[in-house]
Amino acid sequence: MKGGARKLGAADRRLLPEGRLAGPMPWVIAIMMFLTVLAAAAGLGLAGAARSLGADIGNRATVQVVEANPDRREAEARAAVALLERQPGVERVRRVGADEMAKLLEPWVGTGGIEGDVPVPAMIDVDLTPEAYARLDALGAAVAEVAPSARVDDNGQWLAPLGRLMNALKWLSAGLVVLMIGATAATVVLAARAALDTHRSTIEVLHLMGATDVQVARLFQRRIALDALFGGAVGLAGAALVLFLIGSRVAALGSDLIGSARLPASSWALLVALPMFGVVLAMLVARGAILRALGRML
Amino acid sequence: MVYAPGAAMPLSRGAPERWRRVLGTGGSIVQFDNVGLRYGTGAETLSDLSFSLREGGFYFLTGPSGAGKTSLLRLLYLAQRPSRGLIRLFGEDIVTMPRRRLPGFRRRIGVVFQDFRLVPHLSAYDNVALPLRVAGVEERDLAGPVGEMLSWVGLGHRASARPATLSGGEQQRVAIARAVIARPELLVADEPTGNVDPEMAKRLLHLFDSLNNLGTTVVVATHDLHLISSIGRADMLRLDRGELLDPTGALRHPPRRAEA
Numbered sequence: 001m002k003g004g005a006r007k008l009g010a011a012d013r014r015l016l017p018e019g020r021l022a023g024p025m026p027w028v029i030a031i032m033m034f035l036t037v038l039a040a041a042a043g044l045g046l047a048g049a050a051r052s053l054g055a056d057i058g059n060r061a062t063v064q065v066v067e068a069n070p071d072r073r074e075a076e077a078r079a080a081v082a083l084l085e086r087q088p089g090v091e092r093v094r095r096v097g098a099d100e101m102a103k104l105l106e107p108w109v110g111t112g113g114i115e116g117d118v119p120v121p122a123m124i125d126v127d128l129t130p131e132a133y134a135r136l137d138a139l140g141a142a143v144a145e146v147a148p149s150a151r152v153d154d155n156g157q158w159l160a161p162l163g164r165l166m167n168a169l170k171w172l173s174a175g176l177v178v179l180m181i182g183a184t185a186a187t188v189v190l191a192a193r194a195a196l197d198t199h200r201s202t203i204e205v206l207h208l209m210g211a212t213d214v215q216v217a218r219l220f221q222r223r224i225a226l227d228a229l230f231g232g233a234v235g236l237a238g239a240a241l242v243l244f245l246i247g248s249r250v251a252a253l254g255s256d257l258i259g260s261a262r263l264p265a266s267s268w269a270l271l272v273a274l275p276m277f278g279v280v281l282a283m284l285v286a287r288g289a290i291l292r293a294l295g296r297m298l
Numbered sequence: 299m300v301y302a303p304g305a306a307m308p309l310s311r312g313a314p315e316r317w318r319r320v321l322g323t324g325g326s327i328v329q330f331d332n333v334g335l336r337y338g339t340g341a342e343t344l345s346d347l348s349f350s351l352r353e354g355g356f357y358f359l360t361g362p363s364g365a366g367k368t369s370l371l372r373l374l375y376l377a378q379r380p381s382r383g384l385i386r387l388f389g390e391d392i393v394t395m396p397r398r399r400l401p402g403f404r405r406r407i408g409v410v411f412q413d414f415r416l417v418p419h420l421s422a423y424d425n426v427a428l429p430l431r432v433a434g435v436e437e438r439d440l441a442g443p444v445g446e447m448l449s450w451v452g453l454g455h456r457a458s459a460r461p462a463t464l465s466g467g468e469q470q471r472v473a474i475a476r477a478v479i480a481r482p483e484l485l486v487a488d489e490p491t492g493n494v495d496p497e498m499a500k501r502l503l504h505l506f507d508s509l510n511n512l513g514t515t516v517v518v519a520t521h522d523l524h525l526i527s528s529i530g531r532a533d534m535l536r537l538d539r540g541e542l543l544d545p546t547g548a549l550r551h552p553p554r555r556a557e558a
Contacts, residue, residue, distance in 0.1 A: 201415065202417050204377075204415075205415050205417060205428075206428075206432065207401070207404070208375060208376070208377055208404055208409055209404060209405070209409075209428060209429045209432045210401045210402065210403075210404035210405030210406075210429070210432050210433065211401065211432045212398075212401045215432065295397070298376070298377065298378065298379060298397065298400070
């Protein structure tokens with residue numbers, strides 16, 4: 001069968017009637033690709049946000065010195081900072097300044113609200129190595145010895161549920177992408193079988209003239225690849241428009257957390273590659289389906 | 299260009315020498331041994347066919363409607379495998395031959411279908427060019443032979459016409475041109491002159507005759523007694539209710555049991 005199974009020329013392509021894009025397949029692929037790109041973008045965005053969250057807040061603790069007496073509070077805060085700076089695995093110690101505290105509390109107590117008698121805890125941000133973060137309880141005990149009114153807040157602890165949710169959504173998006181790809185492949189198989197049925201008499205004539213299965217399959221896979229390319233391009237364009245609109249809304253929110261889901265260039269490259277992958281997948285699936293169907297003929 | 303009846307047909311390519319090397323001069327190109335064909339669970343359409351066709355022979359296949367002529371031709375042009383028996387084609391057993399090897403054998407056979415089977419969305423030119431394209435002939439080498447062949451069957455001026463715009467006779471001529479364009483070693487034609495006028499029938503028969511003279515083995519299924527009588531050297535196979543009658547006694551070869 002190998003002998004004579006050459007590549008197709010322009011004239012051979014006319015063996016199947018033209019009328020590409022007349023059927024529903026390109027549009028079905030466009031819808032599938034639209035949804036696939038959106039699901040993939042959501043997954044990539046969530047993965048980026050989770051990474052950003054981990055980088056910003058993971059391995060970080062906050063020491064609060066909750067002492068009503070301002071002098072003792074200041075003394076304990078200084079002692080805590082001095083101790084923390086000496087501890088192994090502590091990468092950075094930063095005392096939150098008074099101005100910053102005022103700004104943080106401004107939405108609740110208003111401008112100038114903390115001046116005077118309002119006892120505002122002293123706050124110290126501590127960045128730790130993962131090893132030191134794992135021994136956070138021991139660090140808290142050491143701090144308590146020099147600053148009895150201090151307590152150590154594990155930032156990761158209250159962010160853990162959010163991180164788990166983002167991870168779950170990320171994997172849900174990945175699952176949706178896989179399902180969409182599976183559905184697209186199934187659509188291609190159905191379209192290939194329908195095309196075979198439609199052109200059965202032409203295929204029989206080609207076979208009886210000595211056309212090989214590979215020659216016949218090439219006719220169909222080329223046609224299906226063009227349909228998939230069109231559908232993929234339309235789907236990608238639609239999804240890109242939606243993502244652009246969502247991005248502009250997110251930017252308007254001004255939220256650091258939601259803004260961290262913004263897609264970097266590498267993610268966009270991956271999204272653009274999806275239609276290309278779709279074309280290759282459609283070609284391979286169509287080829288396999290057609291060769292299997294032709295194999296059942298004599 | 300329109301060819302006059304009797305003009306040399308445009309078949310200058312081919313490789314009869316190669317065929318002879320494969321088959322041996324005077325060898326049988328087709329051999330049936332106790333071949334039976336049954337569709338589904340019904341009665342046998344063809345029963346115990348045993349005959350051989352010699353290389354370069356001209357054969358008419360006759361018989362009443364429903365006798366199994368088309369079924370026999372389908373076995374010959376590899377559209378069907380028999381239910382039982384042995385068929386050797388071009389010296390090889392095609393009953394047990396792997397499916398992947400069949401295309402190479404099919405390219406050596408030209409077929410004129412009773413219902414023409416032209417590809418409806420292709421022009422007459424592209425239909426005739428089909429076997430050459432399947433065989434891998436380059437586009438630049440197609441125009442000459444295809445144009446000449448179309449002219450030879452009187453359709454040079456209809457090269458761009460699609461089958462739906464051709465008359466039945468014109469479609470039949472395109473089908474015949476398509477069957478012979480690749481200079482097959484075996485030509486199988488099912489009622490090839492059923493839709494053409496007597497003058498065109500004569501011309502088409504001359505085409506088959508010329509092809510036969512160049513070495514092609516020709517098998518023509520027909521009811522046309524006039525056609526049969528016009529080729530004096532032709533042998534005749536007659537089928538009746540799926541069984542082969544051999545009016546001339548020249549076709550039947552000794553069964554294998556007798557050889558042993």
